[in-house]
Amino acid sequence: MRVLPSGDAAVLAELADLDEVLALHAALDAPPAGVLDVVPAARTVLVSFDPAAVPGDAVVRWVQAARPVAGARPEAGELEVPVVYDGEDLADVAAALGCSPAEVVARHTGTVWTVAFCGFAPGFGYATAADGDWAIPRRSTPRTRVPAGSVALAGEFSSVYPRESPGGWQLVGRTDLAMFDVDRDPAALLRPGVRVRFRDAG
Incomplete structure (x- = not known):
């Protein structure tokens, strides 16, 4: 260091x-x-x-x-994110992982994700999985418009787009949960240390 x-x-x-x-x-x-x-x-x-x-x-x-402990993670509470898994890239993610779309959903909802850091846009948290291999390539051509609430994967990370923006992550679903609201305290739901569970909302 x-x-x-x-x-x-x-x-x-x-x-x-x-x-x-x-x-x-x-x-x-x-x-x-x-x-x-x-x-x-x-x-x-x-x-x-x-x-x-x-x-x-x-x-x-x-x-x-400071005395860091290997494997230690900051803690900042838990968040459940209801997701409708109908993303445009769900089949591509399944192909990258060598499984079916239903298995992608089961894996995504079956692990605990922890927000490691934030960036790109206010409220955009980069969450890593507690287990499993999530080496998901970004799209070769980014989209010029990704709707707010899009649940996405890229590399080892999963996140939710807090507002409409361009983006190159693979879209697997969507949520109605407002990820960022300046009139709320805290404004961002995805903050470093927050443990996230994605729930299949059908």
Whole structure:
């Protein structure tokens, strides 16, 4: 792990892979006074702080002193997402996994997913499966319009598009659950550490 300054009010921890990111994020669950946010990404963890309240070198030492436990995951509650599995790419995902569309649905709903980090759009959470091989290729040609609520897979991740946008993930279904609402607290349902269960809503 390398911990580097990122401007005057943040430090960035660079890690080898997503497992290390999740373990470090879980280990940084009790920030000292002055630390404002801990933001995981695919290979980094950004820690922002108030320079008037805590010096940057103290934040670096706090991050370096963390004791990540292999396999540890941050926890931020649970979310059930009802899904109608009628996505345009369901058959393609089944072919990629070497199974039937019904088996894709059974596998997708039969595992617990955990949001590792957020990005791309507000409320778009990259969730990883507790088990199973989900190496799903992205579409060769991204769509210019993916409807809000689309449930999708790409690489090792699953997510729900929080609003209409372009996108290249494989669409397997849809949900009516509002994933992001600025008038709600919290605004985003998919946040790092949230455990997600997708439920077949027929």
